[in-house]
Amino acid sequence: MLLATTTLSGCFGSDPYCDAVKEHEETLNSFGAERTDAAYADYAAAATEIAEAAPESIAPDWETIAEVTDGVIAAQSEAGVPLESMGDSDTVAQLSQEQRDALNASYQAFNDTVEQRRAVVADIDDQCGVTLEQPEAKE
Numbered sequence: 001m002l003l004a005t006t007t008l009s010g011c012f013g014s015d016p017y018c019d020a021v022k023e024h025e026e027t028l029n030s031f032g033a034e035r036t037d038a039a040y041a042d043y044a045a046a047a048t049e050i051a052e053a054a055p056e057s058i059a060p061d062w063e064t065i066a067e068v069t070d071g072v073i074a075a076q077s078e079a080g081v082p083l084e085s086m087g088d089s090d091t092v093a094q095l096s097q098e099q100r101d102a103l104n105a106s107y108q109a110f111n112d113t114v115e116q117r118r119a120v121v122a123d124i125d126d127q128c129g130v131t132l133e134q135p136e137a138k139e
Contacts, residue, residue, distance in 0.1 A: 016053035018128035024050060036084040037073055044069035058123040061116040068110045075106035 021028070024046035031043050044066050051062030076083045079099040085091045092100070124130045 017050070017055060018130070020050045020053040021124055021128055021130060037076060037082045040069055040073050040083060044073065055127065058120060061119045064116050065113055065120065068113055071106045072110055075103050079103055
């Protein structure tokens with residue numbers, strides 16, 4: 001589950017969208033790299049704040065990214081297992097099939113945002129002069 005590995009440069013001028021991107025530069029640079037509940041909460045919060053400042057043409061993509069990232073956290077919470085514990089095969093083995101299915105559905109929803117992730121990467125470049133690497137899709 002990786003949104004994007006990013007490298008941000010400064011935004012052109014000052015506008016709320018580019019300011020929000022710059023404010024969350026560190027989080028965007030690490031998006032998806034740290035697979036913990038806390039990190040994913042930060043990722044979702046950053047996407048939400050950027051969505052609030054984003055132009056109408058791209059805000060829905062940011063909102064979708066925030067929602068599916070929140071969905072991963074919610075599924076982990078519902079299963080009673082933090083994201084950081086999912087690499088432990090014993091922990092995963094103790095989950096019911098229903099819990100595993102719910103977790104997998106949340107991961108798939110996240111992975112299904114490839115087009116939205118590509119769109120926000122391109123938009124940040126176009127609108128703010130910020131160069132992001134293309135998101136990798138892990139399906």
